[in-house]
Amino acid sequence: DGGITQSPKYLFRKEGQNVTLSCEQNLNHDAMYWYRQDPGQGLRLIYYSQIVNDFQKGDIAEGYSVSREKKESFPLTVTSAQKNPTAFYLCASSMNLRGTDYGYTFGSGTRLTVV
Amino acid sequence: KQEVTQIPAALSVPEGENLVLNCSFTDSAIYNLQWFRQDPGKGLTSLLLIQSSQREQTSGRLNASLDKSSGRSTLYIAASQPGDSATYLCAVELNFGNEKLTFGTGTRLTIIP
Numbered sequence: 001d002g003g004i005t006q007s008p009k010y011l012f013r014k015e016g017q018n019v020t021l022s023c024e025q026n027l028n029h030d031a032m033y034w035y036r037q038d039p040g041q042g043l044r045l046i047y048y049s050q051i052v053n054d055f056q057k058g059d060i061a062e063g064y065s066v067s068r069e070k071k072e073s074f075p076l077t078v079t080s081a082q083k084n085p086t087a088f089y090l091c092a093s094s095m096n097l098r099g100t101d102y103g104y105t106f107g108s109g110t111r112l113t114v115v
Numbered sequence: 116k117q118e119v120t121q122i123p124a125a126l127s128v129p130e131g132e133n134l135v136l137n138c139s140f141t142d143s144a145i146y147n148l149q150w151f152r153q154d155p156g157k158g159l160t161s162l163l164l165i166q167s168s169q170r171e172q173t174s175g176r177l178n179a180s181l182d183k184s185s186g187r188s189t190l191y192i193a194a195s196q197p198g199d200s201a202t203y204l205c206a207v208e209l210n211f212g213n214e215k216l217t218f219g220t221g222t223r224l225t226i227i228p
Contacts, residue, residue, distance in 0.1 A: 042218035106158035
């Protein structure tokens with residue numbers, strides 16, 4: 001089955017720690033995205049990548065970092081500089097950057113909690 | 116800046132009824148509009164994608180319409196079932212120079228058996 005796998009499903013972080021969220025896709029999609037979802041708010045774009053070794057900041061990139069060393073993988077690191085990291089994080093992919101004719105595929109999400 | 120609004124935030128209807136969910140956007144220069152479904156604690160499932168040149172799309176009991184000039188889209192669900200209970204999100208992609216989705220905050224739908 002083709003799809004996007006996010007791990008772990010739940011993650012707890014102590015204040016001051018960096019944590020990395022995994023996102024892997026076997027859809028052969030070129031573009032990948034990271035979104036953050038908070039209660040009562042729409043999804044907000046953190047980072048996106050169109051091709052390997054290239055990525056762009058989204059609307060709320062501060063305190064986050066990404067890499068795209070392989071087409072299949074787009075890990076997100078939540079750094080200690082992110083002031084309010086507790087949220088639900090969603091990874092997505094699309095055939096091309098616009099995701100137009102083919103739409104977007106989302107992973108099942110990682111819930112990050114700072115303790 | 117594109118803003119997407121979904122009203123109401125929550126809706127409860129008896130099983131079997133037809134219903135309409137609303138989505139409005141401020142910038143009519145959109146490339147496409149998509150409707151997604153999200154179950155509690157889960158990711159998003161794509162339901163329908165409407166290109167800017169289209170007026171509507173249908174999939175099973177779902178029909179989505181688009182009126183770009185008025186900045187509105189509706190998602191019509193026929194013969195609602197308890198399994199339709201979820202949060203429904205709409206998202207738009209702008210026409211030029213902005214290859215990303217702007218999401219609404221969603222409508223939480225509950226179908227009462």
